[in-house]
Amino acid sequence: MKNKFVQRLALAASTLLIGGSAFAQVKIAYIDPLSGPFANVGDAGLKGFKEAAEILVNQKGGIMGQKLEFVGFDNKGSPQETQLQLKAAIDQGFRFVTLGNGSGAAHSLIDAVNKWNARNPDKTVLFFNYAAVDPTLTGEKCSFWHFRFDANTEMKMEAITNFMETDKKIKKVFIIGQDYAHGHQVAKAAKEMLAKKRKDIKIVGEDLHPIGRVKDFAPYIAKIKASGADTVITGNWGNDLSLLVKAAKDAGLTARFFTYYAGGLGTPQAMGASGENKVIQLTEWHMNVPTKNTEKFALDFNKKYPGVWFYYLRVNNMVQMVAQAMNTAKSTDPKAVALALEDMRMPVDTGEVWMRKSDHQAMQPLYISIFAKKDGKTVKHDSEGTGYGWKTLASVSQRDSQLPTACIMERP
Amino acid sequence: MSLLNGITYGLLLFMLSSGLTLIFSMMGILNFAHASFYMLGAYFAYQISTWIGFWPGLLVAPLMVGVVGAAVERYGLRRAHRFGHVAELLFTFGLAFLVEEIVHLIWGKVAVDYRIPVELDGTLFTLFDTSFPIYKGFMMLISVGMLVALYMLLTRTRIGLIIQAALTKPDMVEALGHNVPRIFMLVFGGGTALAGLAGVIGGNAFVTEPGMAAAVGSIVFVVVVVGGLGSLGGAFVASLLIGCIQTFSIALTISITDVFAVIGVTLPEGSQVARLTITQLAPVLPYLLMVGILIFRPRGLMGARES
Numbered sequence: 001m002k003n004k005f006v007q008r009l010a011l012a013a014s015t016l017l018i019g020g021s022a023f024a025q026v027k028i029a030y031i032d033p034l035s036g037p038f039a040n041v042g043d044a045g046l047k048g049f050k051e052a053a054e055i056l057v058n059q060k061g062g063i064m065g066q067k068l069e070f071v072g073f074d075n076k077g078s079p080q081e082t083q084l085q086l087k088a089a090i091d092q093g094f095r096f097v098t099l100g101n102g103s104g105a106a107h108s109l110i111d112a113v114n115k116w117n118a119r120n121p122d123k124t125v126l127f128f129n130y131a132a133v134d135p136t137l138t139g140e141k142c143s144f145w146h147f148r149f150d151a152n153t154e155m156k157m158e159a160i161t162n163f164m165e166t167d168k169k170i171k172k173v174f175i176i177g178q179d180y181a182h183g184h185q186v187a188k189a190a191k192e193m194l195a196k197k198r199k200d201i202k203i204v205g206e207d208l209h210p211i212g213r214v215k216d217f218a219p220y221i222a223k224i225k226a227s228g229a230d231t232v233i234t235g236n237w238g239n240d241l242s243l244l245v246k247a248a249k250d251a252g253l254t255a256r257f258f259t260y261y262a263g264g265l266g267t268p269q270a271m272g273a274s275g276e277n278k279v280i281q282l283t284e285w286h287m288n289v290p291t292k293n294t295e296k297f298a299l300d301f302n303k304k305y306p307g308v309w310f311y312y313l314r315v316n317n318m319v320q321m322v323a324q325a326m327n328t329a330k331s332t333d334p335k336a337v338a339l340a341l342e343d344m345r346m347p348v349d350t351g352e353v354w355m356r357k358s359d360h361q362a363m364q365p366l367y368i369s370i371f372a373k374k375d376g377k378t379v380k381h382d383s384e385g386t387g388y389g390w391k392t393l394a395s396v397s398q399r400d401s402q403l404p405t406a407c408i409m410e411r412p
Numbered sequence: 413m414s415l416l417n418g419i420t421y422g423l424l425l426f427m428l429s430s431g432l433t434l435i436f437s438m439m440g441i442l443n444f445a446h447a448s449f450y451m452l453g454a455y456f457a458y459q460i461s462t463w464i465g466f467w468p469g470l471l472v473a474p475l476m477v478g479v480v481g482a483a484v485e486r487y488g489l490r491r492a493h494r495f496g497h498v499a500e501l502l503f504t505f506g507l508a509f510l511v512e513e514i515v516h517l518i519w520g521k522v523a524v525d526y527r528i529p530v531e532l533d534g535t536l537f538t539l540f541d542t543s544f545p546i547y548k549g550f551m552m553l554i555s556v557g558m559l560v561a562l563y564m565l566l567t568r569t570r571i572g573l574i575i576q577a578a579l580t581k582p583d584m585v586e587a588l589g590h591n592v593p594r595i596f597m598l599v600f601g602g603g604t605a606l607a608g609l610a611g612v613i614g615g616n617a618f619v620t621e622p623g624m625a626a627a628v629g630s631i632v633f634v635v636v637v638v639g640g641l642g643s644l645g646g647a648f649v650a651s652l653l654i655g656c657i658q659t660f661s662i663a664l665t666i667s668i669t670d671v672f673a674v675i676g677v678t679l680p681e682g683s684q685v686a687r688l689t690i691t692q693l694a695p696v697l698p699y700l701l702m703v704g705i706l707i708f709r710p711r712g713l714m715g716a717r718e719s
Contacts, residue, residue: 035516039623208691209662209694212623218420219417219659222659239619243619250543251544270619
């Protein structure tokens with residue numbers, strides 16, 4: 001009896017060993033909040049990466065026969081913790097990291113990566129940014145070791161204000177945001193661009209609230225209401241957006257919300273019927289954009305992870321582009337991968353993603369959509385089981401959100 | 413409208429802090445894990461609401477939290493108590509982390525979908541064309557009801573009498589044949605049950621997620637300190653005060669420059685400080701208030717003792 005057990009154990013161990021050597025893995029460290037107020041956001045991202053790596057890369061032959069794997073590192077959303085987690089990842093042999101949540105954490109990571117690479121030119125690390133949208137990351141602070149796969153705040157605001165320019169019903173705008181780099185930049189970009197495009201629009205109010213700490217948005221909503229705003233612009237995400245929309249619903253606020261992040265991560269659930277024809281988002285994709293493969297991918301994903309809804313098409317794009325860069329470079333050396341990624345044009349489900357060489361900013365088609373009742377036609381799928389989904393109002397071509405860059409890149 | 417918002421927020425704060433101040437005044441224990449019991453209340457209520465609905469949960473969840481609290485007192489705190497106050501403090505501090513990890517393990521790190529019951533989802537009345545949701549009215553009702561019940565219990569019943577006596581003269585009460593440790597256990601259980609109740613009705617009004625305890629943990633202490641350690645009435649007044657301060661300061665649009673202008677000081681134009689608005693300062697104000705109170709009136713608004 002005991003013997004058999006030992007035998008089995010030995011067998012299991014040997015398969016593991018053989019499996020390990022035949023399938024050396026390309027590992028990417030996913031450094032994002034996996035606990036704390038934004039744990040849900042980080043959790044959904046990690047699941048997205050794992051699924052994308054499995055379906056889009058590993059089941060199609062992997063990277064030069066190797067498997068692509070994502071491993072989570074919890075930075076608790078904090079810039080300091082991000083550096084510690086980067087250190088931990090490097091110590092464990094990771095050469096690629098990805099991070100998306102919080103520009104503060106992204107700044108901290110880009111600094112740490114630059115410093116590390118300067119000191120360890122033989123063991124460089126590459127940073128793939130899938131969601132931190134601070135324009136300076138591909139502007140003044142741009143780095144050869146950083147690639148961004150999401151449109152940045154200014155590009156998104158460019159698309160949103162282009163859309164607002166044509167809507168003459170908009171007269172009074174209120175800007176509300178989280179009190180950190182991202183919230184400030186959304187407000188700044190909105191004010192500058194609206195002043196240029198629509199001089200008649202009045203900014204009737206502007207508020208910043210502490211990130212992740214406000215439980216009751218009722219007083220903010222009361223203020224928006226008192227200002228007489230017909231449109232609200234917000235860069236809020238996670239619980240800060242859900243709670244904001246929830247409070248707007250409770251107070252019966254009728255203004256429309258232009259958002260960056262209403263499409264996922266629990267926000268549609270929190271909005272429900274109250275968001276109908278009121279909440280507008282700008283994204284690189286939503287469930288009702290006609291696509292070849294992504295629709296099925298998303299449906300399968302939602303079935304596999306009940307309660308988490310597929311949200312980040314850019315995660316899929318990033319995984320495909322990174323895998324292709326490694327395959328083209330025939331190397332998993334960060335510098336070779338970076339050089340292969342530069343200027344890459346990747347056909348994806350919504351068109352083409354182009355990684356601009358001058359600043360490492362991805363250019364891609366975007367969609368402006370509004371929360372509307374599921375009708376089986378233009379709103380074929382609902383969002384997060386709410387009975388409401390996203391209806392495309394306008395599509396923004398890759399060219400239309402391109403802005404000049406202030407990046408002067410130092411190349412190794 | 414701001415006043416109403418302030419009062420509802422204040423009342424929720426009161427529900428949270430009443431248990432804390434009760435436990436402190438009765439047992440002299442500063443319970444750092446208090447907000448964790450609030451979170452447990454929300455999660456229990458969510459679990460029960462998925463099985464048998466919201467209304468049974470409203471009753472059962474706080475009781476369950478109370479039982480957990482009583483067990484913590486009986487098997488944990490009572491032992492820690494022998495080693496003095498520092499041991500107690502550290503014990504509750506560790507407990508807070510423990511509860512958070514347990515919640516992670518059972519319910520995951522993501523927010524759960526704990527919803528307001530359909531009966532309470534809607535508009536109660538409309539004031540200056542801003543609607544006031546039924547659920548907020550319900551929250552106010554519960555917390556005021558709780559205050560009255562608590563007051564009656566402590567001052568008008570035999571149990572309340574014994575509890576109050578046990579606080580100041582535990583030896584005498586014990587000599588009279590009452591089981592003082594059991595009274596302490598009941599008080600601790602009761603205090604945590606109150607936090608649980610706050611969780612039950614706060615969890616679906618806001619978001620039920622593992623970070624919710626940390627989010628309210630510090631503000632509860634502010635309430636208790638401002639109100640006066642151990643004073644129920646003080647906690648009530650302080651909760652309302654803080655609720656109103658926060659909502660009113662959000663409603664104001666003046667900047668720091670304007671405030672300083674009133675007292676005749678001009679701030680340098682364009683500096684970081686000068687651009688701050690009162691709204692941005694809103695979250696800091698309760699803490700400023702606490703510091704002020706500690707300096708000028710260390711026993712709090714209605715505190716009974718100086719300690």
